[in-house]
Amino acid sequence: MANILAIDTSSAWCSVALSLDGQEPAFRHEAVTAGASQLLLPWIEAMLEASNFKLGELDAIAVGIGPGAFTGVRLGVAAAQGLAISQRLPVIPVASLDAIAAQVIQTPAFQKINPKHFMIAVDARMDEVYWVKYEKCEQKLPVRMGNIHLSKPEDIDLTGIQYLAGSAIKEYGERVLQATKPPTSEIAADPDIAVSALGILDVAIQMQQEGRSCDVQDLEPLYIRDKVALTTAERMEAFK
Incomplete structure (x- = not known):
C-alpha cells in the first residue's frame, strides 16, 4: 500500500489526511475563515511527527485542485508544490467533486x-x-x-x-x-456532504494504483469559471 499525504483547502475547511501502508488514516478537518494558510503546514508537520514518519518517505502528495474557492485552491496547490519539490515527490491532483463522490458512496x-x-x-x-x-x-x-x-x-x-x-x-x-x-x-x-482530505485520499489511492500521479511541474488548479468579476462596462450594461 502507498504512503500518501492528502490535503484540501478548496472550501471553507482546512483538511489533512495521512495514509501509511493501508492503516486507518490520520485525519484533521476543521472549519476556518481565513486561517488555513497558518494551519496547513503545522498540521502536516504534527501529523507526520505523531506517526513517526518523514515527509521524504511518502510515495506521493495528493491535493484538491478545485473547483472551489479561488484563494483556497491556490493555497492547497502551492503547499503541495512546495512540499513535493523539497523532497522530489510526485503529486496526485484530485478534483473536488470526484472527492465528494468518493465519500458519498460510503454513506x-x-x-x-x-x-x-x-x-x-x-x-x-x-x-x-x-x-x-x-x-x-x-x-x-x-x-x-x-x-x-x-x-x-x-x-x-x-x-x-x-x-x-x-x-x-x-x-x-x-x-x-x-x-x-x-x-x-x-x-x-x-445537502450536507462536502469535500474533505479523506475523499481526496480515497481518489488518490486509486489513481496511485493506476499510475496516474504526475510531476510537480504539471500540477495546476482546476478552473471551470473563466472569470470571477465583471468589468465596469459589463456591470453598466447589465443595468440598462
Whole structure:
C-alpha cells in the first residue's frame, strides 16, 4: 500500500489526511475563515511527527485542485508544490467533486438506495453551481460522466439521476431539485456532504494504483469559471 499525504483547502475547511501502508488514516478537518494558510503546514508537520514518519518517505502528495474557492485552491496547490519539490515527490491532483463522490458512496443513505447514477452539485457562488454526473462501479470508485459543468442552479441536468449530493442543495433549494422538466420528487438528496482530505485520499489511492500521479511541474488548479468579476462596462450594461 502507498504512503500518501492528502490535503484540501478548496472550501471553507482546512483538511489533512495521512495514509501509511493501508492503516486507518490520520485525519484533521476543521472549519476556518481565513486561517488555513497558518494551519496547513503545522498540521502536516504534527501529523507526520505523531506517526513517526518523514515527509521524504511518502510515495506521493495528493491535493484538491478545485473547483472551489479561488484563494483556497491556490493555497492547497502551492503547499503541495512546495512540499513535493523539497523532497522530489510526485503529486496526485484530485478534483473536488470526484472527492465528494468518493465519500458519498460510503454513506448509509446512499448505500440504502444504491443508485446507478448520481450527481454531485456544489455552490459555485455568483448564483451558479458546479455539477457533474457519476456512474457507480462495483469494484472501483465512481466514474465521472463527462466534464464538470458550471451553470445556473435551475439549468443543471438531472435526467436519469437517482441521488443528488452537495452544497448546492442547501444553498439553492428548489431551484436545483426542480431542475428536471417535468420536475420529479424521486431524487434522494444529501445537502450536507462536502469535500474533505479523506475523499481526496480515497481518489488518490486509486489513481496511485493506476499510475496516474504526475510531476510537480504539471500540477495546476482546476478552473471551470473563466472569470470571477465583471468589468465596469459589463456591470453598466447589465443595468440598462
